[in-house]
Amino acid sequence: MTPVTEVASDLGASWPNAESSGSCFPKYKAPPNRAFADFWARLGVSFVRLYATAFRERWPLHLLWPAPRLFGFRLLVRYDHVIEALTRADVFKVPFGEEMARLNDGAAPGHGTPFLLGIDDPLEHDKRARCLMARLGLDDIAAVEEMAFQAAKSRLLLQAAKSFEAINGLVTAVPIDLCNRYFGLSITDGEARSFADASIELSGHLFGAPPKSKDDPLKGIGPSKDGQENEAGDYVRCFVNRAIKAAKAQPPLAAGQAPETLATKLRGLSDKEARAILMGMIVGFVPTNTLAGGYMLEVLLSKPDAMKAAVEAAQAGDDDRLCACLFEALRLRPINLGPFRICKGGYQLDGSFIRHGERVWVMTGSAMWDSRKVLKASHFDPLRPASSYLHFGFGMHWCIGAMLARAQLTQTFKALLLHGAPKPVSRLGYRGTFPAYLKIAIKR
Numbered sequence: 458m459t460p461v462t463e464v465a466s467d468l469g470a471s472w473p474n475a476e477s478s479g480s481c482f483p484k485y486k487a488p489p490n491r492a493f494a495d496f497w498a499r500l501g502v503s504f505v506r507l508y509a510t511a512f513r514e515r516w517p518l519h520l521l522w523p524a525p526r527l528f529g530f531r532l533l534v535r536y537d538h539v540i541e542a543l544t545r546a547d548v549f550k551v552p553f554g555e556e557m558a559r560l561n562d563g564a565a566p567g568h569g570t571p572f573l574l575g576i577d578d579p580l581e582h583d584k585r586a587r588c589l590m591a592r593l594g595l596d597d598i599a600a601v602e603e604m605a606f607q608a609a610k611s612r613l614l615l616q617a618a619k620s621f622e623a624i625n626g627l628v629t630a631v632p633i634d635l636c637n638r639y640f641g642l643s644i645t646d647g648e649a650r651s652f653a654d655a656s657i658e659l660s661g662h663l664f665g666a667p668p669k670s671k672d673d674p675l676k677g678i679g680p681s682k683d684g685q686e687n688e689a690g691d692y693v694r695c696f697v698n699r700a701i702k703a704a705k706a707q708p709p710l711a712a713g714q715a716p717e718t719l720a721t722k723l724r725g726l727s728d729k730e731a732r733a734i735l736m737g738m739i740v741g742f743v744p745t746n747t748l749a750g751g752y753m754l755e756v757l758l759s760k761p762d763a764m765k766a767a768v769e770a771a772q773a774g775d776d777d778r779l780c781a782c783l784f785e786a787l788r789l790r791p792i793n794l795g796p797f798r799i800c801k802g803g804y805q806l807d808g809s810f811i812r813h814g815e816r817v818w819v820m821t822g823s824a825m826w827d828s829r830k831v832l833k834a835s836h837f838d839p840l841r842p843a844s845s846y847l848h849f850g851f852g853m854h855w856c857i858g859a860m861l862a863r864a865q866l867t868q869t870f871k872a873l874l875l876h877g878a879p880k881p882v883s884r885l886g887y888r889g890t891f892p893a894y895l896k897i898a899i900k901r
């Protein structure tokens with residue numbers, strides 16, 4: 458493994474015309490929408506949600522099958538079980554570590570530079586987490602808030618009509634603006650759609666359900682048959698390589714010239730290490746905040762009490778209250794049902810034995826509705842204690858971008874809700890399970 462302090466240059470042009478044209482060309486082209494397959498995928502998710510609810514809440518199901526099976530997975534549906542699994546990284550291993558490393562470098566299977574979320578060894582994880590945390594200064598958050606608010610305001614100004622498509626026009630656009638301004642990338646407006654599609658492809662590929670392997674029960678996600686993730690990885694890597702190259706060529710900034718971009722803060726690292734961090738942060742940011750922002754907006758539009766509370770908080774300038782409203786709305790419709798793990802060595806969990814090699818679905822989305830822990834879970838109540846929320850996971854892999862995510866989403870919604878409550882003009886449209894289209898109208 459490359460030591461995190463090694464400085465070496467290995468930036469190749471990973472995308473055909475990256476060097477010659479100064480841009481990443483040709484653009485990544487997402488496969489055509491498969492409306493039928495996507496519909497079935499979402500129906501499947503709704504079924505799993507109902508199944509998890511039954512085994513979490515209904516007597517005698519929750520006594521007889523505390524960790525029920527479904528489609529070859531063990532489902533952890535209760536709050537306490539989810540916490541236990543997420544704190545035992547030594548037993549419940551992440552299934553996407555190798556694949557993430559491969560895509561960070563565009564390398565062959567079994568090679569590549571790992572990133573935090575894919576590392577289970579606590580010492581190695583801790584070393585890399587400290588390396589990144591030292592660069593993600595807490596002081597940056599205030600600057601990110603300002604950047605996000607200004608970016609959202611300009612995106613709203615760009616919409617000439619009263620009604621506009623809010624997912625591409627705002628929810629995904631602001632994280633992409635921050636990839637430029639805070640991470641140090643240079644994505645033009647003309648490239649934004651392809652960049653978002655490519656990062657969403659990577660996220661869907663890495664964090665989806667791991668297939669079962671007969672040869673190696675601990676094998677996680679691997680290359681897909683159509684190789685779509687390779688194209689997506691090459692495209693995102695092209696922007697990342699350019700940012701690292703530009704950052705390393707830049708003279709040191711004078712003191713007080715904050716905030717530096719993340720790419721400039723990573724200048725002391727090897728290209729591979731800097732790239733793994735930027736790739737990981739991008740895949741954690743653009744797709745996840747698109748999911749979160751899209752679902753938050755959908756919940757607010759469908760729940761007048763939630764919308765009223767959020768608009769009041771925005772107009773009172775109370776960011777903490779607005780943030781609480783948004784993440785409570787997201788609890789009602791979480792970004793997903795939870796992360797996947799593979800059990801290493803076997804584990805006795807409450808009354809159930811989880812075998813070596815069993816694939817486990819750690820359902821944070823179900824845990825946030827567990828009546829043992831969360832009272833009146835179906836009610837919108839932004840005053841719940843912090844322990845009611847597992848949006849950002851738990852334990853060693855707790856989301857390192859949580860502060861950034863909160864800042865970006867709160868400021869984006871603040872800019873939107875200062876216009877009053879938007880009205881839905883269309884229903885939420887999807888690409889897979891990702892929000893892709895939602896037309897709304899605002900007062901000008």
Ligand code: HEM
Binds near residue numbers: 746848854
């Ligand atoms: C609302 C938005 C977000 C949500 C709901 C979210 C959720 C999560 C969750 C559930 C995990 C743990 C995954 C697991 O245990 O398998 C995680 C980890 C992570 N997230 Fe986020 N995330 C969000 C935004 C972000 C942003 C904005 C970034 C970066 C800019 C980011 C970067 C990361 C990273 C690097 C990790 C791995 C941390 C580690 O392993 O130490 N996330 N996130």
